Amino acid sequence: MLSIKNLTASINGTPVLKGIDLELKAGEIHAIMGPNGSGKSTLGKVLVGHPAYEVTGGEVLYEGKNLFEMEPDARARAGIFMGFQHPIEVPGVSNASFLRLAYNKKAEAEGRDELDPLEFDDFIHEKIKLVAMKEEFLDRSLNEGFSGGEKKRNEILQMAVLEPKLAILDELDSGLDIDALRVLGDAVNKLQRPDRALLIITHFPRILETIQPQFVHVLSGGRILKSAGKELAIELEDRGYDWVLEEAAAGSQR
Amino acid sequence: MTTMVVGSNPLVDLLGGPRPAEWASLREAAELRLAGRELPTTRDEDWKYTDLKLLNGTAFGAAPRTTVDISGHLLPEMVGTRQVFVNGHHAPHVSCASAVPAGVRYFPMSHASEACHALGSIGNGAAKGLFEDLNTARFEDGAVILVPKNLKVALPLHLLFITKAETPVAVFPRLLVILERGAELELVEEHIGEGAYLSCPVVEVHVAEGAVLRHERVQRESVEAYHLGTLKAEVGKGGQYHSRTLSFGARLSRQQPWVRLAEGAEASLDGLALLDGAQVADTHSFLHHAEPHATSHQLHKCIVDGKARAIFNGQIRVAPGAQGTDAQQQSRNLLLSEAARVDTKPQLEIYADDVKCSHGAAVGQLDPEELFYLQSRGMNADDARNLLTYGFAADVLTHIPVASLRRSLRQLVMARTQASSLGDLG
Numbered sequence: 001m002l003s004i005k006n007l008t009a010s011i012n013g014t015p016v017l018k019g020i021d022l023e024l025k026a027g028e029i030h031a032i033m034g035p036n037g038s039g040k041s042t043l044g045k046v047l048v049g050h051p052a053y054e055v056t057g058g059e060v061l062y063e064g065k066n067l068f069e070m071e072p073d074a075r076a077r078a079g080i081f082m083g084f085q086h087p088i089e090v091p092g093v094s095n096a097s098f099l100r101l102a103y104n105k106k107a108e109a110e111g112r113d114e115l116d117p118l119e120f121d122d123f124i125h126e127k128i129k130l131v132a133m134k135e136e137f138l139d140r141s142l143n144e145g146f147s148g149g150e151k152k153r154n155e156i157l158q159m160a161v162l163e164p165k166l167a168i169l170d171e172l173d174s175g176l177d178i179d180a181l182r183v184l185g186d187a188v189n190k191l192q193r194p195d196r197a198l199l200i201i202t203h204f205p206r207i208l209e210t211i212q213p214q215f216v217h218v219l220s221g222g223r224i225l226k227s228a229g230k231e232l233a234i235e236l237e238d239r240g241y242d243w244v245l246e247e248a249a250a251g252s253q254r
Numbered sequence: 255m256t257t258m259v260v261g262s263n264p265l266v267d268l269l270g271g272p273r274p275a276e277w278a279s280l281r282e283a284a285e286l287r288l289a290g291r292e293l294p295t296t297r298d299e300d301w302k303y304t305d306l307k308l309l310n311g312t313a314f315g316a317a318p319r320t321t322v323d324i325s326g327h328l329l330p331e332m333v334g335t336r337q338v339f340v341n342g343h344h345a346p347h348v349s350c351a352s353a354v355p356a357g358v359r360y361f362p363m364s365h366a367s368e369a370c371h372a373l374g375s376i377g378n379g380a381a382k383g384l385f386e387d388l389n390t391a392r393f394e395d396g397a398v399i400l401v402p403k404n405l406k407v408a409l410p411l412h413l414l415f416i417t418k419a420e421t422p423v424a425v426f427p428r429l430l431v432i433l434e435r436g437a438e439l440e441l442v443e444e445h446i447g448e449g450a451y452l453s454c455p456v457v458e459v460h461v462a463e464g465a466v467l468r469h470e471r472v473q474r475e476s477v478e479a480y481h482l483g484t485l486k487a488e489v490g491k492g493g494q495y496h497s498r499t500l501s502f503g504a505r506l507s508r509q510q511p512w513v514r515l516a517e518g519a520e521a522s523l524d525g526l527a528l529l530d531g532a533q534v535a536d537t538h539s540f541l542h543h544a545e546p547h548a549t550s551h552q553l554h555k556c557i558v559d560g561k562a563r564a565i566f567n568g569q570i571r572v573a574p575g576a577q578g579t580d581a582q583q584q585s586r587n588l589l590l591s592e593a594a595r596v597d598t599k600p601q602l603e604i605y606a607d608d609v610k611c612s613h614g615a616a617v618g619q620l621d622p623e624e625l626f627y628l629q630s631r632g633m634n635a636d637d638a639r640n641l642l643t644y645g646f647a648a649d650v651l652t653h654i655p656v657a658s659l660r661r662s663l664r665q666l667v668m669a670r671t672q673a674s675s676l677g678d679l680g
Contacts, residue, residue, distance in 0.1 A: 048630050049629075049630075050626055051626060071635075072626060072629040072630050073629040073630075073631075073633055073634045073635070073638075075630075076629070076630055076631055077632045084627070084630075088623055090642065090645050091645055091646070091652075092644065092647065092648035092649035092650075093645035093648065093679065097679045098641075100677075101641070101676055104677070105632040105633055106632050117678055141652065142645075162631070162632070
């Protein structure tokens with residue numbers, strides 16, 4: 001589904017990604033882990049086309065197509081979704097209107113029927129149950145005055161509404177208490193299907209107890225230093241990141 | 255006899271008509287203050303960015319009585335609480351106040367002049383403005399609203415000031431609102447019109463101890479009109495005055511709200527101006543924290559397109575001894591074109607030491623992070639821009655309590671921000 005080859009990217013002229021290779025197949029869950037400042041979030045933002053980052057080399061194919069020839073909105077309509085670490089607040093636009101607009105843009109692109117406000121009302125009331133969101137958050141302005149946890153809940157609600165093929169979730173657990181993390185983790189699991197792929201970006205292994213990846217990659221200094229199965233997450237929980245960095249340094253000296 | 259203004263300036267024409275019979279002493283005093291004065295120019299600090307030269311050369315005559323069709327302006331929540339003034343005259347055939355609860359006095363001034371004893375006395379601590387005096391000298395009629403002690407009026411009241419000008423006319427809408435102790439009221443004041451005219455409304459508000467007034471002010475004048483408005487509000491101990499001024503119309507408009515807060519009073523003074531073409535909208539506000547522990551909140555937003563121009567001057571004075579004052583002011587402006595312009599200036603004068611005052615002013619374009627967020631959800635760049643522009647304005651409308659008014663203003667904002675194609679954003 002997603003094929004990343006030797007990807008390099010920079011922000012304000014400073015290289016952040018220094019050659020990333022990664023293959024994601026439908027049905028797979030991958031976790032990108034690493035210390036702060038390693039480039040994890042950058043990888044996610046580059047994939048969804050954040051304008052602050054410049055792709056300086058390499059190639060990314062999404063369903064066989066060159067990802068970088070697609071505008072951010074075209075990527076979204078083609079099924080790529082990123083749940084952001086710090087979702088933006090948009091005053092004056094109700095959450096429900098925004099969700100319906102986003103849903104209809106995607107439906108239009110896929111040749112499905114758009115939903116009018118009444119139909120969408122029924123649709124969204126099923127979806128908010130999945131993330132245990134209170135109804136009042138639909139009428140409020142998009143993310144405005146939401147707590148960190150409520151914003152994350154709203155990101156997963158958007159994921160449930162848009163049903164992406166490839167979902168990238170950046171630090172889903174930050175700002176969440178244990179109960180909310182379990183609810184949202186379960187929701188993400190319910191949304192995962194054999195024709196979809198998930199990329200979980202996280203500093204802490206905790207979230208991977210609920211959303212269990214088949215593949216874990218450690219990213220540091222803009223490179224993937226180690227890739228393994230989910231047992232790597234458990235090892236990182238016990239030992240932290242330093243040993244991976246040391247191992248990689250020793251490897252490069254040999 | 256009428257004291258005429260000496261010299262060749264537009265004020266002479268404006269005062270040319272006969273002095274109406276009622277409130278003769280108020281009118282004489284106003285005429286005396288006007289004697290010898292001329293229209294302000296951009297050399298006056300207070301009018302530096304708002305050029306009234308446009309008014310020169312137009313002879314604004316007296317506004318004749320006429321009829322209007324108001325069917326497009328009715329709001330379902332307020333069908334029985336409506337007073338309409340057309341060209342400054344009360345229009346009984348299109349007014350209907352049958353649903354107003356007993357005890358509330360809600361009349362044209364011409365019918366209830368005895369209820370108007372407070373006329374001209376509110377805000378006597380402040381200097382009288384030229385356009386305020388002009389109104390006092392020549393207004394024909396106006397509305398008076400008096401809500402007695404502890405009466406909480408459930409239905410909002412609707413006041414429509416309509417101007418219909420076939421040739422240029424000057425109108426002087428007048429409104430006096432008095433809430434006695436513990437009274438509560440919601441009021442919608444709308445100014446609409448057709449043609450080229452000058453409207454100089456004066457609104458006087460007295461909110462007594464513990465009373466609460468929510469005041470929506472909608473300026474949808476004709477794009478050829480000049481709207482030079484004055485508002486004076488005195489808020490008693492623990493009283494609340496919440497106003498929202500929404501400016502969409504007029505070639506040139508100026509709002510001059512003046513609010514005095516007594517101990518523990520609360521005020522919000524929000525504003526939105528949506529400007530295009532060659533429109534000019536100026537707000538010069540004055541919030542006077544005269545006594546301790548009062549709270550004020552001011553959010554003023556402008557969206558400026560074309561070669562339009564917005565001006566905001568927000569003065570806040572915290573008097574000596576007004577400890578525990580909490581005053582917050584935000585001026586936020588969105589420029590949609592190269593030629594659009596905003597001049598914004600906070601002006602804080604603080605003479606007490608235990609206060610919490612904050613102000614901020616921002617002028618700019620849409621935030622790229624916000625644009626990207628919407629694009630990442632599948633909206634193209636144009637849709638994202640239009641939605642954010644809509645949201646920037648609609649933010650000020652969110653808390654309008656009258657649902658039908660909120661809806662119709664949202665639609666107006668959608669049309670003006672090219673967001674209509676995005677469907678229902680309610």
